[in-house]
Amino acid sequence: MIVCSSTILNTPKGLCLAATDVQRRIKLVDRFGSPIIATLTPVGQRACITLETQRGYRLTVANESTLFAVRQGQSFYIPVSELDNDCFLGLPRSLSFTPDYDQQEFDEGWVIGAIVGDGGHNPNNAGGTYLRFWGEDDGPNVMRAANVLRSFGVSRTFNAESFYEATGPYTLKTAKLEAFVDQYIKPRSKVSRDALINAQLSFLSGYLQGFFDTDGSAQGSTQKGRSVRLSQSDQKKLIEAQVMLMRFGIASNLYFRRAAGTKQMPDGKGGLRPYDHKSQWELVIAKDNIEHFETRIGFSKPTKNNRLSELTGSLSRKPYADKMMSKFQSVTPVHVEDAVRLTVPQGVCVIANGLII
Numbered sequence: 410m411i412v413c414s415s416t417i418l419n420t421p422k423g424l425c426l427a428a429t430d431v432q433r434r435i436k437l438v439d440r441f442g443s444p445i446i447a448t449l450t451p452v453g454q455r456a457c458i459t460l461e462t463q464r465g466y467r468l469t470v471a472n473e474s475t476l477f478a479v480r481q482g483q484s485f486y487i488p489v490s491e492l493d494n495d496c497f498l499g500l501p502r503s504l505s506f507t508p509d510y511d512q513q514e515f516d517e518g519w520v521i522g523a524i525v526g527d528g529g530h531n532p533n534n535a536g537g538t539y540l541r542f543w544g545e546d547d548g549p550n551v552m553r554a555a556n557v558l559r560s561f562g563v564s565r566t567f568n569a570e571s572f573y574e575a576t577g578p579y580t581l582k583t584a585k586l587e588a589f590v591d592q593y594i595k596p597r598s599k600v601s602r603d604a605l606i607n608a609q610l611s612f613l614s615g616y617l618q619g620f621f622d623t624d625g626s627a628q629g630s631t632q633k634g635r636s637v638r639l640s641q642s643d644q645k646k647l648i649e650a651q652v653m654l655m656r657f658g659i660a661s662n663l664y665f666r667r668a669a670g671t672k673q674m675p676d677g678k679g680g681l682r683p684y685d686h687k688s689q690w691e692l693v694i695a696k697d698n699i700e701h702f703e704t705r706i707g708f709s710k711p712t713k714n715n716r717l718s719e720l721t722g723s724l725s726r727k728p729y730a731d732k733m734m735s736k737f738q739s740v741t742p743v744h745v746e747d748a749v750r751l752t753v754p755q756g757v758c759v760i761a762n763g764l765i766i
Contacts, residue, residue, distance in 0.1 A: 411471035412761060413457055413746040417652050419501075419760035423609040424656055427749045427761075440501050440758040440765045447759065448752040455748040458489065462498055462735035465651060465663025465692075468762045471748055477758050477765055479734065489740075497734040499758075499765035502658050510611035516557050518612035519709070520586075521593045521605065522619025523550070525646065530590050530599055538587035542579045546712050550622065553709075554581055561585040601649055613653050617706045620650060625708070627717040635720040635728075637694040637702050640666075642687035651692055655763030657705045660731050661694045697728045735764070 414428035420437055421444045432450045439445050459469040460476075470476070475486045479497045487496065523540055524530060530538045542551050563583050593605040605616065621639055629635040641647050644663075651661050667689040676682040694702050703721055708714040751759075758765050 410474045410476075410751050410766060411452060411455055411457075411748050412474075412751055413469040414451075414749050415746075416469065416749070416751075416761050417606055417649075417763075418751075419656055423607070423613055424653065425607050426603055427751065428603075428747070429749060437753070437759045440499070440760065442501070445754060445757055445759070448750075450750040450752070452748050452750050454745050456743050457746040457748065458743055459741040460489065460492065460498075460737065461739050461741070462764075463738045464661070464735040465648065466498070466500070466655075466735050466763050467648070468764055468766070469746060472743065478737070492737045492740070494737060496737040498737060500655060500660050500731075500733040500735055500763065501760050501765055502733055510614065511609075512611075513557075513560065514609065514611040515615035515618075516553055517589075518608065518615025518617075519550075519619035519622075520554055520557050520615075521590060522616040522621075523554070523623050524590055524619075525594060525599050525616075526620045526623025528623075530587070530594055530596055532587055532591060532596050537582050538590050539580045539582040540586070542581075546710050547579070549711075550709055551579065551581070558583055558586060561589060600645070606649070610656070613656065614706055617650065617653055617657075618709055621706065622708055622710050622713065625713070627708070627713060627720055629720065630723075634695065635699055637699055637717065639692040641690055641692075644688075644690045647690050647692045652763040654692075654694070654702075654706070655760070657701065659694060659698050659701045659705065660733060661692050661698065664691045664693060665689075666691050696731045698731055700728065 412427055414426070416427040417424050418427055418437055420435070425435070427449055429449045429451055432448065434446055434448050436444050437447045455471045457469050457471050459467055461467040470489055472490065475488050476492070477499065478485065478487050478492065479499060480495050520540065524538070528540045529536050532538065540554050558581070563585050593602055594600065595602060608616070621637070624641060625637060625639040627637050639647060639650060647663055651663055654661055669686065669688040671683040671685050673681045674684045700721055703717055708717055753759055760766070
């Protein structure tokens with residue numbers, strides 16, 4: 410199969426980008442989580458199409474590629490040109506999940522996720538690179554971030570008295586934090602660098618926890634349905650998070666919630682005025698995926714963690730099981746992409762962008 414170079418593949422230790430300048434052998438995991446040896450070969454630019462599924466998963470492949478699909482309960486390989494709305498693409502349930510994390514890597518990943526969600530990365534700017542914390546609920550996380558910074562050689566990072574006396578947000582900012590963060594995200598836009606996508610499981614799980622701590626929530630009830638949600642105006646960040654979650658066997662749905670525009674809001678003077686707002690997207694984790702999220706990622710903020718525990722602990726029966734399928738929805742027109750030939754043993758399926766291929 411030929412995939413675009415930005416395709417994210419599942420490895421025994423985490424994730425990796427398919428991009429390569431030379432032919433190389435790589436260890437991936439198959440649909441059951443077992444390690445296999447694959448080969449990546451650069452093939453230059455190719456005419457590609459992007460497949461999108463109803464749950465938001467997407468994959469860019471060359472026109473001539475074939476995919477593993479399911480239709481009416483039967484699984485088979487099918488040319489991408491023959492996919493129709495009766496076809497489903499598979500999602501892997503559990504992929505070599507390893508609970509034995511490196512705590513330092515986990516905490517470093519958490520710092521990056523928290524900055525992506527509610528911090529800033531503005532090198533050579535007065536704003537700098539910073540972590541922002543709000544109220545006593547964030548006390549343990551301020552200490553966590555301070556300990557990470559101390560591991561970089563920063564001697565003084567956190568004054569507990571000043572934090573608990575703060576009436577507004579509390580900010581951590583140092584030059585060494587800026588250098589560390591710049592390895593993983595780009596300035597201002599906070600777009601992921603390759604090092605973040607290629608990170609190992611302990612770092613990825615910490616990143617997801619930091620992201621959900623800042624921009625996520627646990628919502629609902631046993632009567633109206635339970636979910637864990639992650640909201641963002643940047644669709645690409647949620648698409649990446651969806652793929653990362655799938656590395657831990659956690660399936661999700663991506664929804665478009667609101668178009669960019671203006672809205673009447675209080676102006677602070679007793680009246681209303683129009684304010685611009687960005688488009689809004691939401692990643693939703695539901696059914697038994699919530700339990701997998703709780704045990705494999707979770708929240709570190711006490712209020713959010715307690716809310717999640719209430720939702721998972723109030724069930725009188727097991728939650729509905731996700732069918733781990735995503736229905737084919739659409740194809741974007743042909744476009745040219747840098748591409749890579751992915752060669753695996755015959756009859757073996759691997760995971761690309763969270764989908765079984």
